[in-house]
Amino acid sequence: MxxxxxxxxxxxxxxxxxxxxxxxxxxxxxxxxxHPLAKFPGPVVAKFGDIYWYYALLSGRGPWMNHDWHKKHGMIVRIAPNHLSFSDHHAQKIIYGFGTKQIPSMAKDPRFFTPEVDGSMNIINECNKMEHSRMRRMLSFSFSMSNLLENEDVLIRRTNEFLEAIGTDSRENGMKGVNIVQEFNYVTFNIMGEMSFGDSWEMRLKEQRESRYHWADVIVDTTFMNDVMRAVVCFPGLFSLLEVFKPTHSRNTLYRHAEYATEHTEARLKLHSVRKDFMYHILNSKGPAATPKEIASHFNVIMMAGAVTTATFLSGALYYLCHNRQAMRKLQDEMRRKFASVSAITSKELFDCVYLNAVVEEGLRIYPPAGAAHLSRIVPEGGCRISGEFIPAGTRVSVHPWSVLRDSSNFHAADKFIPERWLSNEDPGQKGDKLERSLPFSYGPRGCLGRNLAYLEMRMVLAKMFWKYDVTWFNADEIDWERDTKGYTLWEKPALRATFKAVAR
Ligand code: HEM
Incomplete structure (x- = not known):
């Protein structure tokens, strides 16, 4: 008609x-x-549709673009029609905090935290607050300091294996050196895997048809595809279409990663082990039992969040230490003076290594492993005031960590790696830095569950590596970290080729 x-x-x-x-x-x-957000400034194209936001995310240059927007428009920037980015540290407490009588804690944004490809929900992507609390209670004991210290043998053994591997490769590869970024992925992968699955970890790795580190490599490739999926689900019907056709690349990344998590979960569930790995604590936690599918989904993200982030920190820290030889020497001196042998290096001894801890904090500040993009939340019913402005209910809001950390009003020489800023009494020391503004593990009810483990790993790997080896870096002239790294939700890092020569003792 x-x-x-x-x-x-x-x-x-x-x-x-x-x-x-x-x-x-x-x-x-x-x-x-x-539009209720019409008064907020931002890039002109960003207010008309989400496409520009996804472009910024998938371009790999998002952190720098977002920081420029804040420099131009101020503390609150409209980065998509219904999304505000904040560079004000005070917004952190309201957006990510536990909530108050007036403003309840904010739920995660379901458009950003999407279901896994098999439709499963887990400790990271669950946006329902009650359901998330149940999951967090179930998983918390595994990540408590007491449990982690009980499993310290895994951390020490796997770090020693890493030392062996980089020493051997350095001798065998000559001027080709070792791709140390990849080796960092492997050591954190091994630590997370054995802590999670205990005895079945090694058994399953030996049984698998691909190379031992195939899953580790798949995890690295999957980080970018996770962001692609965030864009895909915005187009109605596109995800269902992808499910039918499963393009090779998503089969080899997203789907393969989920399969690995399921295979390892099933293998461990069949093994009636008494070893107190993470699975043991999940199975023995009080409260309703989780289904095998849910458990596999938790391990899907634990292997991702646990391995990639810590490896990212180690890669960035090594890069910046290689550029600040004085800091590297101070770190080596502290380790070599304090420990008579590599076996004397234990987690407890590392707690009070002052310079090592300053290097860790500065490494997390200058290259925050989970601080490139937006961990968005939804403003609850009734709206609320953030950074002096009323923000209506339903608005997507986030603090952009990179913009906070690279802001010279928060940190002097913000682009420089200066561990001494964490040691107020040392030269070149603190110059009014607002240290509390570095929150690499976020904050509140959804703050990082693996924070304790991350600190143990970061300290142990750096301490042992710099105790044992002097580092020569081969592709220093080719790599500019800020130019060559790609900032998605997690980072894609360039290869660093270095050689590790054992110190004569
Ligand atoms: C340097 C290393 C790490 C950094 C910088 C880091 C950072 C973060 C951040 C910023 C969040 C909040 C995410 C959000 O708000 O959406 C988070 C959550 C989380 N992280 Fe980490 N993380 C690190 C290592 C680890 C490790 C080793 C694990 C161990 C498995 C882990 C497990 C988790 C989990 C399970 C959550 C979700 C918590 C929840 O929603 O209740 N992370 N992490």
């Missing part, structure tokens, strides 16, 4: 074009002048 109203195709196309044009103009007017 609709078509009959037109005498010919030309008239129809003309009228159709006019309707589209009017819709576009109305949309532009609405988003510019009438």
């Amino acid at each position: 609709f078509f009959l109203a037109f005498t010919n195709l030309r008239d129809f196309l003309y009228s159709f074009g006019c309707v589209i044009l009017v819709v576009i103009i109305l949309r532009l007017l609405y988003f510019s002048y009438l």
Whole structure:
């Protein structure tokens, strides 16, 4: 009937074009002048649709773009039609905190924290607060300091294996050196795997048809695909289409990663082990039992969040230490003076290594492993005030960590790696740095569950590596970290080729 109203195709196309044009103009007017967030400044194109936001995320240059927007527009920037980015540290407490009587804690944003490809929900992507609390209670004991210290043998043995591997490769590879970024991925992968699955970890790795580190490599490739999926789910029907056709790349990354998590979970569930790995604590936790699918989903993200982030820290820290030889020497001196042998290096002894801890904090500040993008939340019913402005209910909000950490009003020489800023009495020392503004593990009910483990790993790997080896870096002239690294939600890092020569003792 609709078509009959037109005498010919030309008239129809003309009228159709006019309707589209009017819709576009109305949309532009609405988003510019009438939308509840219309008064907030930001890049012009960002307010008309989410596409620009996804472009920034997937371009790998998001952290720098977002920081520039804050420099230009101020503390609150509209980075998508319904999304505000904050660079104000005070917003952190409201957006990520435990909540108050007036403003309840904010739920995670379901458009950002999407289900896994098998539809499962887990400790990271669950946006329902009650369901998340149940999960967190179930997993918490595994990550308590007492349990981690009970499993310290895993951390020490796996770090020693890493030392062996980089020493051997350095001798065998000559001027080719060792791809140390990859080796950091492997050591954190091994620590997370054995802590999670105990005895079945090694058994399953030996049984698998691919190389031992195939899953570790898949995890690295999956980080970017996770962001692609965040964009895909915004287009109705596209995810279902992908499920039917499963393009090779997503099969080899997202789906393969989920399969690995399921295979390792099933292998461990069959093994009636008494070893107190993470699985043991999950199975013995009080409260309703989780299904095998849910447990596999937790391990899917634990292997990702646990391995990639810590490896990212280690890679960045090594890069910046290689550029600040004085800091590297101070770290080596502290380790070599304090410990008579590599076996004397234990987690407890490392707690009070002052310079090592300063290097760790500065490494987390200058290259925050989970601080490149936006961990968005939804403003609850009734709206609330953030950074002096009323923000309506339903708005997506996030603090952009990179913009906070690279802001010279928070940290002097913000682009420079200066461990001494964490030691107020040392030269070049603190110059009014607002140290509390570095929150690499976020904050509140969704703050990092693996924080204790991350600190133990970061200290142990750095301490043993710098106790044992002097480092020569081969591709120093080719690599500029800020240029060559890609900032998605997690980072994609360039290869660092170095050689490790054992110190004569
Ligand atoms: C340097 C290393 C690490 C950094 C910088 C880091 C950072 C973070 C951040 C910023 C969050 C909050 C995410 C959000 O708000 O959406 C988070 C959550 C989380 N992290 Fe880490 N993380 C690190 C290592 C680890 C490790 C080793 C594990 C161990 C498995 C881990 C497990 C988790 C889990 C399970 C959550 C979700 C917590 C929840 O929602 O209740 N992380 N992490």
